[in-house]
Amino acid sequence: MRIPTEQAIAQQTVGTTEHAITEQAIDEYIIAPNINPVPEGSQQAFVNDSARGSTEAPRIVIELPPVFRKPPVTFQPQHRFRVLQKFEGTVLEISEQECRALVRDLTSPGYVEEVTFSIDEISASDRSLAVPGGIFYWYLGYDDHIEGQRYRSSAIIFRRVPAWREKDLIKAQKKAESLIERLGWKREDSSFQR
Amino acid sequence: MKTPPSRDEIEISIFGPGIGEAIVIHMGDNEWLVVDSCIDRITRNPITIKYLKDLNVNISSSVKLFIVTHWHDDHIRGASTILEECEGALFACSGAIGSPEFIQFCLSSRGALMESSGLDEFNDILEILSSRTNDGRMESRGPQWAIADRKLLHLPKKGRCFNVEVHALSPSDAAMTLALREIGQMMPKAGTPKRRVISQTPNHASVALWVIIEDLNILLGSDLENHPPNNLGWKAVLLSQNRPAGRALVVKVPHHGSSDAYNRAMWDQMVFSDPIALLTPFASGVKPLPSTADIGRIRKHASRIYCTGQPLGWHSPRRDPSVERTIRETVRTRRLIHGRMGHVRLRFRAGEGLKNPKIELFEGAYAVG
Numbered sequence: 001m002r003i004p005t006e007q008a009i010a011q012q013t014v015g016t017t018e019h020a021i022t023e024q025a026i027d028e029y030i031i032a033p034n035i036n037p038v039p040e041g042s043q044q045a046f047v048n049d050s051a052r053g054s055t056e057a058p059r060i061v062i063e064l065p066p067v068f069r070k071p072p073v074t075f076q077p078q079h080r081f082r083v084l085q086k087f088e089g090t091v092l093e094i095s096e097q098e099c100r101a102l103v104r105d106l107t108s109p110g111y112v113e114e115v116t117f118s119i120d121e122i123s124a125s126d127r128s129l130a131v132p133g134g135i136f137y138w139y140l141g142y143d144d145h146i147e148g149q150r151y152r153s154s155a156i157i158f159r160r161v162p163a164w165r166e167k168d169l170i171k172a173q174k175k176a177e178s179l180i181e182r183l184g185w186k187r188e189d190s191s192f193q194r
Numbered sequence: 195m196k197t198p199p200s201r202d203e204i205e206i207s208i209f210g211p212g213i214g215e216a217i218v219i220h221m222g223d224n225e226w227l228v229v230d231s232c233i234d235r236i237t238r239n240p241i242t243i244k245y246l247k248d249l250n251v252n253i254s255s256s257v258k259l260f261i262v263t264h265w266h267d268d269h270i271r272g273a274s275t276i277l278e279e280c281e282g283a284l285f286a287c288s289g290a291i292g293s294p295e296f297i298q299f300c301l302s303s304r305g306a307l308m309e310s311s312g313l314d315e316f317n318d319i320l321e322i323l324s325s326r327t328n329d330g331r332m333e334s335r336g337p338q339w340a341i342a343d344r345k346l347l348h349l350p351k352k353g354r355c356f357n358v359e360v361h362a363l364s365p366s367d368a369a370m371t372l373a374l375r376e377i378g379q380m381m382p383k384a385g386t387p388k389r390r391v392i393s394q395t396p397n398h399a400s401v402a403l404w405v406i407i408e409d410l411n412i413l414l415g416s417d418l419e420n421h422p423p424n425n426l427g428w429k430a431v432l433l434s435q436n437r438p439a440g441r442a443l444v445v446k447v448p449h450h451g452s453s454d455a456y457n458r459a460m461w462d463q464m465v466f467s468d469p470i471a472l473l474t475p476f477a478s479g480v481k482p483l484p485s486t487a488d489i490g491r492i493r494k495h496a497s498r499i500y501c502t503g504q505p506l507g508w509h510s511p512r513r514d515p516s517v518e519r520t521i522r523e524t525v526r527t528r529r530l531i532h533g534r535m536g537h538v539r540l541r542f543r544a545g546e547g548l549k550n551p552k553i554e555l556f557e558g559a560y561a562v563g
Contacts, residue, residue, distance in 0.1 A: 084516065113531060134390075164383060164388060
């Protein structure tokens, strides 16, 4: 990447036309993140100056911080995870050492396997979600790093599901009452309480 | 396989794909009993429907009773489809789930990420039954709650080949109370995270059945287990003064032959010596069923044992070798639990007992050697 010097930038901005500094021109540069941070407000003042529309040629005396040319915007992921196999799992039983789960094949639907794996396969942030009935996804595939290395990878990610809301339960209760009535089981002398 | 039984021929067919089971019984005169449901992995339909259609049975009128022994996924998957087709059947299920609490439990589960095919199926069943009630159809029958010592069906011999009775042996009163408590504990509470429903308690609410076809008794053990105290499970069945008398010639071994469901007195008091024992495997759980020890225990009571499939040994789908390698490195144990659908078919004529039964094994079914 070509990095223009401070002097070159000054020549480019001042040497072309005195009114030529526009937001578009500014947009072509980004501030170097680590070298000589921009004094707060300096760039904003620069823009405002040029936007005033004065007939007198402005004298630009701002000390420009070192800037770089903004690189073209391209997507360059650091690494890519290529999924070869997906499972959806339900925890059946969990102990301090291992987890027993039912996993449903999402890549070749129709196959269900029961597996046990070490608790260490579950990330620390997901441990609290690993309870009987907890739902997780298990991804297997290749982790392709930008440096070119490829790793086989297995990731178990627990699903974060919302908590029960009072209104969900009330709704279910009402539906149950309605169904009971339709089935002809409704008793006259008692209401169905949750 | 597609030849229907003759009018006076009794048939007992049991299906099991590794997890789940279903039973159909020809009670004579082209009248059928269907117990539980499981799904054929290939057709994705209840195996019972496919089988009866293959036999050219008019399902809507010929199935007289459809029983779901308990709501666990492995016994109820596809049950609503069966009920939809069996318009003329009486629907019966465990009395332990005949409570408003269970209905609310089912309804709150729908679309709430705590999906369970058992609960979803039961939801659909209730909807079907309520729609039948509302349109006033004659066939809108059920649910009939199966509880210990209740006769669920009686087809008198008048105009038929056989007298037929179907009795529930369980759940006991104590089991019903326990089941209600379990449901209460599983009921969602505001503020708690949504989860799938995993029932891990012993299955005392399951409906064991006693089927009488003329002079032949059949014991269908369902998943009824054998735990203390005496007012639960098989102990309660054995202590009952009101259960039908007699001994069975054919036994569907309870709970896939597990030691949890073994009660020696059941074999000694309720079953003839050397009956035909039918089994389905259960590939899930801490250990697959039946184990070698389970088979050994059953063999003490029955020399003819037929199982719908092996609890282990099914093949996973073909996957990328690197995926297989990573799976092997990640998991400690692993087994495929949906295997080939196996089918054991037993046909014989009433009055001949089991002198000359015709036993056929289809797909993964095998005679336990």
